[in-house]
Amino acid sequence: MALNGALGKQNVNTLNKCKILMVGAGGIGCELLKNLVLTGFTDIQLIDLDTIDVSNLNRQFLFRKEHVGKSKAQVAKESALKFNPNASIVAHHDSIFNSEFGVDFFKSFTVVLNALDNRAARNHVNRMCLAADIPLVESGTAGYLGQVNPIKKGLTECYECQPKPSAQKSFPGCTIRNTPSEPIHCVVWAKHLFNQLFGEEDPDEDVSPDTEDPELTADAGKSALDSEAKKDAIGGIERKSTRAWAVETGYNAEKLFNKLFRDDIKYLLSMETLWKERRPPQALDFHDLPGKDLQSASTRSTDVWTVQECGDHFTRCLTALKEDLAKRGEDGMLVWDKDDHHAMDFVTSVANIRAHIFGIPLKSGFEIKSMAGNIIPAIATTNAIIAGAIVLETLKILFGKIDKCKQVYLNRVPNDRKRLLVPCALDPPNPKCYVCSSKPECVARFNTSKITVKTLQDKILKGHLNMIAPDVEIDDGKGTILISSEEGETEDNEDKYLSDFGVVNNTRLKCDDFLQNYSLVVTVAHVEKLDGELEFEIVGDLSQCHPEEDGDSSAASGAPAAGKAADDEDDLIVMEDLELEDKEMEQSQGESVESRKRPAEDVESPAKSKRKAVAAAGDSEDLIEIS
16 A cells, blocks of 8 residues: 555564454544545554444444444444455454453553544543543534544543533523523424423423523412403313323313414413513414414425425324323333434424514524434544544654654644644643542542432442442452442442441542442532532542633534634635644634634533644534533
């Protein structure tokens, strides 16, 4: 191969001898695997748990229509071997969390390359590479934005050295129930309605008008019950759960429609305080919907349905989902899935009907799927560019030039030096990191009389501190075991409070995760009550380390940002001179990088220092989650 000739005989031998572990075979992964075999890498192992979906085919070019439903890892292997039949590729259709892929497994590789789309897996691979002392090249894309981050224990920041933005964007319940003002508010309400009717009923997701809205007077709810709306309602406006209404009516489309979009709206209208400075909503009737006399012409996902079409889809989907629910048995429930035709159409129709009522622009099925399905549209070219940058940084590591490695950020528009790809010097490890520091420690604040052992395990250690199978011992000289990763050993402890075991203020908990070869000391700080009704708080968590990096509100729309917003550009400028010195690079970028930093609050990305643009770090399909 010409590229091998350009690399030189010694470097080609290095490629032939190295072993590559690649995690993920999605948008970035397909491009990366193709690049690896064409570059001359011959010993590759690939892990991916997913199967191929139709929606993958527009950008994951190793897959074809006939591959739908098959293992991504296996099909990617078969397709990549056509580029280089001499390569040895082992495909694992499995989870990276499987205990089979422990520290010894990671130690058998020269370098690990991440092409993942979720934070939990990234955290895990990061810890495994630290434990095995193996270089990791982290990467991610989101729309037109992307990044590549080489990571080496003791030399660079690890993936968890910097705080991550919240994985979810939430909205006040009173806004969702009473005063929506944006399409996303209606989409969230529609998803809540789906769960109330067909899924796991959650009181926090009740879609009925909220009489505890802080804007309302104390008597607002009572006066509403005596309003004109009660006279017009089918059966009167009696405050009961949405599920109860559905069951009583037998999921009758007309009665449910009028309850949700006529009676509840009139109930809201009676709360006059809400509408003093807002446009009041307009109630709808099932038999008198706008667009009734228009001929139906909406056939594509990019079309916007009329309100009448939304009503028709509501009726059709309600019937289909009711039948599906009945098949699940008495205690069965449905789980909303953006790829389920009826579930998606139900949310689209309901969200648009509610939007019309509140004077909010209606959206196409494609747009609502992007919001409801937590999707950032994927750009195939972005994946290709980032995959190429991964290989370049990997080659530096393999050829002993890790000091020449850069964090590479792909922006939407060129910087002052007319570059889309911006290299930045690698940052040293964060001494306060509770993952890669020499003595990982943190402080957990909570009421020891209200936190159970199960909460400690599931919400604090696994949920917040990203452990997989923790063992916890009280550092009291007695060696009291609170949690054991061995099944059945400490199940009796789960419902007991930590105070029952003598856990008090300043108690130290020794937490070990043998799968990750990771140990952490958690010091308990007992407090009677936390602000904001928090159940617990991690003090010394990395989000406390850089409070000034809140950025501005320009990313509030949910769109991730790595660079200054601008019109989409298709002309890409190839990165040159990666060996720019820090000083020269800062001079070349001036304020252009700092000024375009925005918090990628809905994206899997580490928050970087002010001199760097914050880039996305996820294979863009399933990044933004909306609670």
